[in-house]
Amino acid sequence: MKLSPLKTKKYIHNALKDEKLLSAVDKATQTALKKREDKKDQIPYWEELRYKAHHIKKNVIENLDKYLEEFEKNCLKNGIHLHWALDAEEARQIILKLLRDKNAKTVVKSKSLTTEEFHLNDFLTKNGIETLETDLGEYIVQLMDQIPSHLTAPALHLSRKEIGGIFHKKLGIKYTEDPTELMTIARNKLREKFLTADVGISGVNFAIADSGAVCVVENEANARLTVGVPKTHIAVMGIEKLLPGFEELATFLKLLGPSATGQKATVYVNIIGGPLFNKLQEGPEEMHIVLMDNGRSKILADPQLRETLFCIRCGACLNICPIYQQIGGHAYGWVYMGPIGITLIPQYLGDKEGKYSPFVSSLCGACYEICPVRINIPHHLLKLRNRVVDKGYSMKVERFGINAWAFLAKRPLLYRFATWFPGKFQLLLPKGRAFPVPGYTRERALGxxxxKGFRKRFLKLKNSDYQDIKQKK
Amino acid sequence: MNSSRDKILNAVKEAVKIPSRIPEKPEGINAKIAESLKSITPKDYAGLRDQFAKELDIVSGEFVLVKSASELVSHLSGDMKSKNFTSLAVSDEISSKNIASHIKKELPELEFVFPADLAPEQKKNKLAKTSAALVNIDFAVADVASLAVLIDNTKSLFIHYLPDCIYVVVKPEQILANLFELFTKVPKEKAKNMLLITGPSRTADIEKILILGAHGPRRLVVYWLEEK
Structure with missing residues (x-):
């Protein structure tokens, strides 16, 4: 499934017509929000923890060079092979070479949004390597030939009927829509793969600079099996995932569970500081980390927007967003979606390709309120919108509208006529019909x-009215 | 050193020279967190144990308080019998082996699997087909019901997640109040290879319906052994 943020308007129109999607997204987001609220309420120092996490990330990002070097030094000490990838293509080639060196035929993979950035699954499949997603949600969307529609719940947009249908079609099993049966089928299929796969590829939630270790957080045990069973483990991470030490990790683990899935703690926290075969006579003999830039250092160079690198991919901003709740994840057209996604799309893909993304927001601020690391998303969206306009990528109709307004605003008589005219013109419309604006009123009504108009009302105000308003304030 | 490394590090070094326009955190945050944590943390051992039991129940784990090793053996054997389990993997610690030797008397037909005795290739396949495992852990974290396994102190990690049912023996001295305490207590050299487990494996990826036993164990039973 190849999506593009340039087609986001089309995707949104389609999504808005999809009642099934709306119902699935609504159910999932409301459940997650309710559970989050419940767990958050049990942590009376939640707000302080958010500030603390923000400060930890600020320190890491502002001193990223030092933490990267420290992490590298400690990884090498732990016997981990570290590979630096400047961009997506280099990351793909590094991984392919590692797999070819191991003569790998089958790879099991646990959830990694970073690898989605560079379409690793398609790339490896085209190169003759069977690549299997093992998180249930990821497995389902892989069978459907789709990409995840949520950062932490990839198959959130699908009903059990659709999942049952694809299992029947692709796995050749008898149709069932019973969730437990579907899980058991996936478990049995993948258990065999876990035990025989040559390599396990995982993402990384956090990397610990002072210890040269990575932390992978999950619920299903698929990541545990991915990093713990095959002979080689490859972890793929962005350079921004670092934390100074384990004390800081505790803060983030406290925030991540409630924010992501409404759990106080996720079921498995895997902390991996090197291959364990020599110690345990089981699991990986080799561990590799692919440390990828792919545009992150460019984001870092912006003194304001670098805050978007604080993101821990919990998905809480998606759940709370009134836009995401209406359109789901695929409408955004890229691997990152929702409020944080629309700040990342233009930064990773460029302002031209991501020109619509910062506008897919009501700027209500709910994402900022819920973000466990206090990323001021609305503030960054305004900056990104400015960038789109400054570079001349805004929509023609918008540019025309603003220019027309500027022209009129400088000419009071014309301005008065222009603001009087629509009110009169609408009297010609059938009662109850809104003023039609091509494109804009397809899915919404204009007020x-x-x-009377603002001018007339304003001029009628008496001095006493001002006082009244002031007092009310 | 490859050139991508240098390019990335140089770009990062140049970028961080630009001062941030990101607000600082308010003063006194750490003190407020410490104070708040203190106010919600149970004051004594019994409080911590009960908190652990409550939290474990919330995450669908099972808590069994036992006053002696023989009570543990009796309960565990009964449980295995009721579930028709045919095999039990036993972690390498002497205490686990002792308990296993007593279970053997109760369930003579049960097959016992000792991971340390198995060849590497055999180990994963055998443990994946074993009904249950009897394991030890290093710490139990009360406020989230997490169990911490330090890899330095175990001979097998497979045993913690390949069998279908995990029986964990926890002793009172292993209780810690919260994750902050855990990461303060465990030296970083040990923390860098650690597994935290909070309840049985689970998923809610199909219509948000909770299913236990996704890819890992379907049951997690904690025997809290308060033996004098």
Whole structure:
């Protein structure tokens, strides 16, 4: 499934017509929000913890060079092979070479949004390596030939009927829509793969600079099996995932569970500081980490937008977002979606390709309120919108509208006529019909124009009215 | 050193020279967190144990308080019998082996699997087909019901997640109040290879319906051994 953020308007129109999607997204986001609220309420120092996490990330990002060097030094000490990838293509080639060196035929993979950035699964499949997603949600979307529609719940947009249908079609099993049966089928299929796969590829939630270790957080045990059973483990991470030490990790683990899935703690926290075969006579003999830039250092160079690198991919901002709740994840057209996604799309893909993304927001601020690391998403969206406009990528109709307004605003008589006219014109429309604006009113209604208009009302205000308003304030 | 490394590090070094326009955190945050943590943390051992039991129940784990090793053996054997389990993997610690030797008397037909005795290739396949495992852990974290396994102190990690049912023996001295305490207590050299387990494996990826036993164990039973 190849999506593009340039087609986001089309995707949104389609999503808005999809009642099934709306119902699935609504159910999932409301459940997650309710559970989060419950767990958050049990942590009375939640707000302080958010500030603390923000400060930890600020320190890491502002001193990223030092933490990267420290992490590298400690990884090498732990016998981990570290590979630096400047961009997506280099990351792909590094992984392919590692797999070819191991003569790998089958790879099991646990959830990694970083690898989605560079379409690793398709790339490896094209190169003759069977690559299997093992998180149930990821496995389902892989069978459907889709990409995840949520950062932590990849198959959130699908009903059990659709999942049952794809299992029947692709796995050749008898149709069932019973969730437990479907899970058991996936478990049995994948258990065999876990035990025979040559290499396990995982993402990384956090990397610990002072210990040269990575932390992978999950619920299903698929990541545990991915990093713990095959002879080679490859972890793929962005350079921004670092934390100074384990004390800081505790803060983030406390925040991540409630924010992501409404759990106080996720079922498995895997902390891996090197291959364990020599110690345990089981599991990986080799461990590799692919440390990828792919545009992150460019984001870092912006003194304001670098805050978007604080993101821990919990997905809480998606759940709370009134836009995401209406359109789901695929409408955004890329691997990162929702409020944080629309800040990342233009930064990773460029302002031209991501020109629509920062506008897929009501700027209500709910994402900032919920973010466990206090990323001021609305503030960054305004900056990104400015960038789109400054570079001349805004929509023609918008540019025309703003220019027209500027022209009129400088000419009071014309301005008065222009603001009087729509009110009168709407009287010609059938009662109850809104003013039609091509494109804009396809899925929403424009408010009716006030016949009196602001100017008339304003001029009628008496001095006493001002006082009244002031007092009310 | 490859050139991508240098390019990335140089780009990062140049970028961080630009001062941030990100607000600082308010003063006194750490003190407030410490104070708040203190106010919600149970004051004594019994409080911590009960908190652990409650939290474990919330994450669908099972808590069994036992006053002696023989009570543990009796309960565990009964449980295995009721579930028709045919094999039990036993972790390498002497205490686990002792308990296993007593279970053997109760369930003579049960097959016992000792991971340390198995060849590497054989180990994963055998443990994946074993009904249950009897394991030890290093710490139990009360406020989230997490069990911490330090890899330095175990001979097998497979045993913690390949069998279908995990029986864990916890002793009172292993209780810690919260994750902050855990990461303060465990030296970083040991913390860098650690597994935290909070309840049985689970998923809610199909219509948010909770299913236990996704890819890992379907049951997690904690025997809290308060033996004098």
């Amino acid at each position: 009716t124009f006030d016949l």
